[in-house]
Amino acid sequence: MRTFSYSLQFRRFGEFLMARVTSNLTEEQTKQLCDLLGNVKLSLLYKASVHGYKASVFHQQCDNEGPTLLVAYNRSGYIFGGYTSVDYARSGRQITDKEAFLFSFQGKIPVYIKVNSGHYARLDDAGMPNFGEQLYFCYNSDAVVYNDGGKSYSFDAKRLYGNNTNLTECEVYKVKQNFRTKEKPWRNILWTSIRRDELLEMIRNHKPVVTSVSRVRILMIGPVGAGKSSFFNSINSIFTGHVTNKAISGCAGTSLTTQFRTYSVKDGREGKPLPFVLCDTMGLEEQSGAGLDIEDISSILQGHVPDRYKFNPSAPFQPDEQKTSKPASLQEKIHCVVYVIDASKISLMSEKVEEKLASIRREINSLGIAQMVLMTKVDEACPRVEEDLYQIYLSSYIKSKVQEVSSRLGVPVSCVLPVKNYSQELELELNCDVLLLTALQQMLRLADDYLDDVDVI
Template identity: 80%
Template structure:
């Protein structure tokens, strides 16, 4: 009664979504705000009322609730207008909550997403909500969306509520980012799918080998732990990491990553080394880099800063296979300490870069600890590409290391967190995607040669 009275008087109407459910739906759509346009229990189930409140309002999210406790619905980026047309909308999807997480089904390629009639809201002309002005769902035959009614809403067609929200970009997105990136859980799934299905261009190479190089404490081991966390589904700490004054890593380690706790290995290996130190005779020896790049140093070899690796004569006479060599080098640099990098350390990096260049191996930079470098980013990681300070740090790294700006990717490793975070995952996966692209460039060049 209170809700109905509130609707009649134009007062704010409460949403049936919990705060967590609302956040999860916003994660599907990016950095957006949801404002309630229509609530069937308040405004009525009539199609005419739905259109009066929802037509020409831009992108909308429909959320339905049924007697079996299912929360489900759909999103369309094209506004309702009663045009009578069949509308295409590549952004449209259906969703249902499975536990705390909404699982989505996008519109099939080449199919229309809606019939924009004056009737009840529908998706693909297949799934109708508040059909015939009643609190019920109707399913018709169609090919626009591939869904299972049992999984989507328990095949319970009796609705207890239907809400429609206007989807608006958060005000912060009106600022122009200096690098475009999609901050949605859909994008996270797309990146993970791409990485899972990746195959090196050369058939003799089963997994891309990516070498991480960087100063002590920059976050090389933490980067591996973070990537491993994303694919495991929770925060992990497999590689030893810490904040010691000297390198925590003392061995050459090759870290495969599994797709899930008991899943198969993913098609890449992250190789970790000792941290770089400015003093001679400390940290990773420059002469060891060549042996690593050529695939001569075995896993778990313990570095000796005082003496470079010496391959045995039998192995050195026969070069390592392409499968064993390094296919991409990633410099891991602390964003908060770029300006403090000493001349000696920069000189060491320059010597390494020349050696890597001579072998034609592509290079990029992962810039870590962006949250420590910029207070705005610390408050909201989404603002990373709105931060002029982070942009200036990317340009500084590019200039000092001789790597193109497009190959400098800022990330935040998991360190204090107990649970995974969407924006953190997207930055990490985007960096890994760029590494695999560079591996393809290298292998394509090797094969053509």
């Protein structure tokens, strides 16, 4: 009877101890790490200050738990660690894991370091966690991190953890897929910080397929208030690192853009110009003699309209005769046209605006220029998406809108990309960035298709 009493007391003590095992991560840090990993939840398995630094206890808590995230804290205030998608099992084997990475918080956003190609992610031994037999956590059952050099991960110890090897805490989390819905997305997209960084790098390093063109020129056309200027502001915000409002945008009944503007984007405030130019026009309006004149489109496409030319809806642009006698260079012409359409107003688009778009499309088709649709304001069109932008490719309503705009404008469904511009936000958001950068990447690809096919002689 006494043995049973001791057993019950021990079990209750264990339950009490586990109840006190709480994460040192803030809610914002947890969110950032989940963003890095995708649609996941973190569940705390092991906390060194509670369970102890012995390897046997670590393995008792963490073995055969699937993907895990290790988070370490040192005396200099650094928060860093690593992720592995392969179980801890004390197999004694070298583990290959292409998904493994190290991370360190640099401000609000964690910076990640992938495992180098062709190298092992870690050794699955009976000791404390290691990454690539290079970075050891709780080394020799002590509250320290040990860097043994190695080639599996390329990192700067000072940047990763401030060269301070003394740990104040070490935690290991089970990484569980967060199945919000059983629905299958109708378009696959990775909602991770890693994907955002990959898109940023691809765009930064993009080189047009024709050597005479240094920067792709993208023309945005659409009804008043659809979000052309806001798209430029959003892209500029992502590369600047905070929300900006360089181009005039708003929700007035008539076009706020009265000039032809060519916007280049810098890679950071002091960075070099990126390999694309976004060209903004007046909005299309129903009435004749209002908004962008269709005849102006041809001059813009051919590269004759200068930056800051002020549109005159009652009279189309008249190019200089000397300039028109000599065709503009391929560098000055438009390489991709983007129709910017408000998702919440597709069904309300008037016949006259639709006719104008059809006329413009015929002109662009005759020149063989690549075209796509940017479907904006998806959050205003669908309450489900307004609540969670992640739901955009699970929403059958948004899918139906993509199909509708594809049918009405004669653009393939694959060339209709839904996005949310930055409008009322004060800070950048991961899901917005991924959608916007995916759309921009598609524009660059379509422009390359055009340049690859154009006669440059």
